[in-house]
Amino acid sequence: MERNITHIALFAALIAVLGLVPKIDLISGVPITAQSLGIMLCGTVLGARRGALAVLLFLGLVAAGLPLLSGGRGGLGVFAGPSVGYLVGFPIAAFVAGLVVERWKVSIGIASFAGAVLGGIVVMHIFGIIGMSIMLGKSLTEAAMLAVPFIAGDLLKSGLAAGITRGLARARPASVLSRN
Amino acid sequence: MLTLTSPVETPLHHWPAGAKLLLVAAGTMVIFALPDWRWGLGALALIAAGYLALGQDFARTGLRLLRPLWPFLLVLAVWHLWLQEPGRGVLLASRMFAAVALANLVTMTTRLDAMMAVIQRLLTPLARFGLRPEVVALSIALVIRFVPVLLDKATQLRQSWRARSPKTPAASIILPLAVLALDDADHVAEALRARGGL
Numbered sequence: 001m002e003r004n005i006t007h008i009a010l011f012a013a014l015i016a017v018l019g020l021v022p023k024i025d026l027i028s029g030v031p032i033t034a035q036s037l038g039i040m041l042c043g044t045v046l047g048a049r050r051g052a053l054a055v056l057l058f059l060g061l062v063a064a065g066l067p068l069l070s071g072g073r074g075g076l077g078v079f080a081g082p083s084v085g086y087l088v089g090f091p092i093a094a095f096v097a098g099l100v101v102e103r104w105k106v107s108i109g110i111a112s113f114a115g116a117v118l119g120g121i122v123v124m125h126i127f128g129i130i131g132m133s134i135m136l137g138k139s140l141t142e143a144a145m146l147a148v149p150f151i152a153g154d155l156l157k158s159g160l161a162a163g164i165t166r167g168l169a170r171a172r173p174a175s176v177l178s179r180n
Numbered sequence: 181m182l183t184l185t186s187p188v189e190t191p192l193h194h195w196p197a198g199a200k201l202l203l204v205a206a207g208t209m210v211i212f213a214l215p216d217w218r219w220g221l222g223a224l225a226l227i228a229a230g231y232l233a234l235g236q237d238f239a240r241t242g243l244r245l246l247r248p249l250w251p252f253l254l255v256l257a258v259w260h261l262w263l264q265e266p267g268r269g270v271l272l273a274s275r276m277f278a279a280v281a282l283a284n285l286v287t288m289t290t291r292l293d294a295m296m297a298v299i300q301r302l303l304t305p306l307a308r309f310g311l312r313p314e315v316v317a318l319s320i321a322l323v324i325r326f327v328p329v330l331l332d333k334a335t336q337l338r339q340s341w342r343a344r345s346p347k348t349p350a351a352s353i354i355l356p357l358a359v360l361a362l363d364d365a366d367h368v369a370e371a372l373r374a375r376g377g378l
Contacts, residue, residue: 001377001378002368002369002370002372002373002377002378003365003366003369005315005318005319005322005369005372005378006322006365006366006368006369006372007362007365007369008319009319009322009323009326009365010322010326010361010362010364010365012319012323012326013322013323013326013327013329013330013361014330014358014361016323016327017327017330017331017334017357018354020327020331034351034354037354041358045358057319057320057323058323060299060320061320061323061324063295063299064292064295064296064299065183065184065185065287065290065292065295066183066184066292066324067182067183067184068327071248073248074184074287075184075245075283075284075286075287075288076204076283076284076286076287077245077246077280077281077283077284077287078248078280079283080208080279080280080282080283081248081249081252081276081279081280082249082252082276135276136252136255136256136272136276137268137272138259142259146255160351160354163355164354164355164358167355167359168355168358168359168362171355171359172359172362172363175362175365175366
């Protein structure tokens with residue numbers, strides 16, 4: 001119980017820190033925020049339920065007024081803005097990523113990559129695109145065009161999430177709760 | 181850690197948080213129901229006047245919080261000028277700015293603890309499903325403490341990377357960061373259990 005709580009809180013903080021740490025340049029020159037990497041890791045490391053709870057905890061703090069989203073954004077305004085769909089998708093993305101790792105009994109690296117892609121890219125962008133389409137008054141196809149430039153970086157982040165999860169499974173096997 | 185609450189005290193700071201949230205929810209629904217661009221600009225002007233009435237510094241901070249919206253404004257501008265329907269573009273843009281500015285108004289005039297109290301109150305019905313309020317409160321406190329701790333560790337890792345490599349720190353510091361952090365989380369869990377647990 002205590003361990004679940006501290007791990008959930010820790011990963012909520014990790015999402016924030018990955019958004020705040022200045023430019024971890026994934027591709028040189030293109031400053032990609034690592035925040036969605038944090039979402040993926042919540043799922044792949046903590047598992048579906050705990051991962052989603054960690055993300056919800058993070059979002060609760062953002063809504064309460066802490067500037068924890070990448071670029072120092074926060075407060076209620078971000079939930080009224082065009083990218084609200086992504087925020088709604090965050091916990092579901094973590095849940096799906098976690099579910100894949102929990103259920104698909106292949107090596108942790110492969111399962112994490114699949115989970116990160118399915119949750120952190122597919123699910124996340126579905127919600128994000130629906131959100132932008134509603135908030136910006138565009139059709140789904142038009143809104144999807146706004147999301148396309150981010151897919152390459154997201155694939156890279158999925159690879160990172162898989163590598164980090166596999167590394168954690170080696171270094172601290174007891175802490176990878178999605179496989180315990 | 182800094183919050184987004186404005187340090188400039190305004191009359192709005194003294195309104196109860198719950199009431200402000202309800203008003204903003206209603207206001208947002210109105211904003212999204214506005215029929216055309218004249219109404220959109222009107223709503224935006226009204227909110228801008230509200231910000232200015234609360235002080236110039238306050239309004240300037242409020243404007244800064246809208247910065248993430250500019251790329252979307254650019255998209256809307258290009259799109260609707262190309263389609264030659266500027267009216268619709270102005271409505272969509274003013275709607276977007278008005279809704280976000282209105283929501284930010286609550287964040288800027290409500291202290292973190294007041295907002296937390298509202299969230300806690302909203303969560304009380306969930307106690308029936310095993311989500312105990314005191315556990316939520318503890319988790320929130322833990323996150324607020326963990327963020328600066330993790331930032332510290334990240335800075336240390338980046339510095340030790342710099343000391344050893346001419347390249348800039350890359351994503352490979354995330355794994356050691358996570359390992360360090362997980363150990364910390366385990367220690368905190370042990371400490372909690374040693375003090376009687378949850």
